[in-house]
Amino acid sequence: MTEIRVLTDEAQYRAHNTLFRRALHGGPPTDEQWPVTLPSYEPDRALAAFDGDQMVGTTQSYGSSLVVPGGARVPHAAVSRVGVRADYTRRGVLTALMREQLSSLPDPVATLRASESRIYGRFGYGLAGRVRELEIDTKLAVIAGGMTGRVRMLDPDTADKLLPELHEAIGLRRPGQISRWPGWWARMRNRKPETENSVTVVHSGPDGDDGFLTYKVTGEKDFKHRLAVEDFEWANDDAWRDLWIYVTRLDLVDHVESDVALDDPVSWLFEDPRALVTKDVFDQIWLRLVDVPRMLSARTYGAAESVVIEVHDRLLPANSGCYRVSADGAERVEEQADLTVPVDLLGAVYLGDVTFTQLASARRIEGTRLADADALFAVPQKPICGTFF
Numbered sequence: 001m002t003e004i005r006v007l008t009d010e011a012q013y014r015a016h017n018t019l020f021r022r023a024l025h026g027g028p029p030t031d032e033q034w035p036v037t038l039p040s041y042e043p044d045r046a047l048a049a050f051d052g053d054q055m056v057g058t059t060q061s062y063g064s065s066l067v068v069p070g071g072a073r074v075p076h077a078a079v080s081r082v083g084v085r086a087d088y089t090r091r092g093v094l095t096a097l098m099r100e101q102l103s104s105l106p107d108p109v110a111t112l113r114a115s116e117s118r119i120y121g122r123f124g125y126g127l128a129g130r131v132r133e134l135e136i137d138t139k140l141a142v143i144a145g146g147m148t149g150r151v152r153m154l155d156p157d158t159a160d161k162l163l164p165e166l167h168e169a170i171g172l173r174r175p176g177q178i179s180r181w182p183g184w185w186a187r188m189r190n191r192k193p194e195t196e197n198s199v200t201v202v203h204s205g206p207d208g209d210d211g212f213l214t215y216k217v218t219g220e221k222d223f224k225h226r227l228a229v230e231d232f233e234w235a236n237d238d239a240w241r242d243l244w245i246y247v248t249r250l251d252l253v254d255h256v257e258s259d260v261a262l263d264d265p266v267s268w269l270f271e272d273p274r275a276l277v278t279k280d281v282f283d284q285i286w287l288r289l290v291d292v293p294r295m296l297s298a299r300t301y302g303a304a305e306s307v308v309i310e311v312h313d314r315l316l317p318a319n320s321g322c323y324r325v326s327a328d329g330a331e332r333v334e335e336q337a338d339l340t341v342p343v344d345l346l347g348a349v350y351l352g353d354v355t356f357t358q359l360a361s362a363r364r365i366e367g368t369r370l371a372d373a374d375a376l377f378a379v380p381q382k383p384i385c386g387t388f389f
């Protein structure tokens with residue numbers, strides 16, 4: 001019989017971390033890594049499944065906030081470190097962990113990154129944000145004009161001190177972005193060897209520092225290199241454009257790769273549209289509406305006639321019911337529904353990655369008044385998270 005417990009001490013956290021890493025076929029944390037990992041364990045947020053006194057499965061969340069359409073920041077659980085010991089898989093351990101985690105989260109919304117895309121829909125997570133993986137040929141990537149501001153390179157110690165503050169000061173631009181929790185920066189720095197060759201540059205404009213970009217360059221063959229953008233945030237279009245100029249004009253770099261929002265305008269920077277190819281489009285944000293009424297009230301809506309949406313939620317039945325959504329907000333009602341939507345697909349439309357009409361065409365939802373529902377949930381910009389966890 002699997003029992004789910006909330007972990008409370010460092011020894012349990014380390015066992016949790018070891019089990020999760022093994023589930024991903026990695027080794028346990030080293031003595032050097034552990035002090036950096038430990039602060040990412042927050043009270044009441046690490047759960048484990050036990051068979052007797054043996055730990056057999058893990059999940060965890062980091063407390064942060066999520067930007068929703070309209071710009072509000074909502075308390076958010078970034079769910080991570082989901083793993084089941086290989087000799088205990090397909091016996092319902094993950095199901096037990098998910099049930100307990102969702103029913104005890106203090107936050108009205110959770111997101112995660114899925115190792116495999118068929119795992120989390122059954123727990124009410126919907127695919128709410130995809131990203132485009134770009135490759136840019138720097139020989140073709142001509143951007144007209146020069147920089148308007150200044151880009152300067154930071155030494156690693158200065159970057160460690162400056163970036164958390166700068167990230168907070170820049171703010172979060174798009175729905176789907178999340179604030180970074182204590183321990184996030186130290187852990188990213190510690191993800192060696194991937195980050196040991198990382199370089200950070202900061203942009204400053206007339207009002208001071210307003211953007212940063214962290215990248216890593218690897219050799220392709222003699223004097224030819226590939227630059228991977230690891231972290232890129234900006235406060236305004238000038239910072240964004242100048243940092244793109246910087247990475248595409250670096251000597252001895254032939255290709256630049258970066259993950260961007262589906263509607264990111266980067267291709268319009270280049271005179272030659274073939275300077276850039278989309279290598280892949282993949283799922284990034286899996287979103288679970290934990291408290292549907294609160295989340296429907298947290299975002300804003302476009303101008304359209306109101307629509308009544310019936311939500312079905314097997315795991316958290318308190319969410320099930322009808323909601324009238326209008327340009328003024330959302331409220332629970334006892335009325336005839338126009339549309340019926342399972343909670344995972346309401347999560348999928350919530351940030352604007354997909355529309356009700358698209359889901360109805362694919363026979364994933366049923367109902368009428370699709371055009372009004374689309375107009376209410378329409379967003380000016382596609383979501384992106386931008387923070388790895």
Ligand SMILES: CC(C)(COP(=O)(O)OP(=O)(O)OC[C@H]1O[C@@H](n2cnc3c(N)ncnc32)[C@H](O)[C@@H]1OP(=O)(O)O)[C@@H](O)C(=O)NCCC(=O)NCCS
Nearest residue numbers: 023082083084089090091092093094095113114115116118
């Ligand atoms: C993914 C993982 C956590 C699933 O744990 P589990 O205890 O085997 O899951 P459960 O037994 O509760 O399975 C629940 C359902 O999900 C399905 N499922 C589980 N893992 C799946 C997968 N990788 N692909 C497709 N379906 C999966 C099961 O078949 C089961 O379906 P059913 O209810 O129709 O029978 C586990 O296999 C694991 O640790 N994998 C390696 C690490 C990993 O990928 N972690 C996720 C990081 S995001």
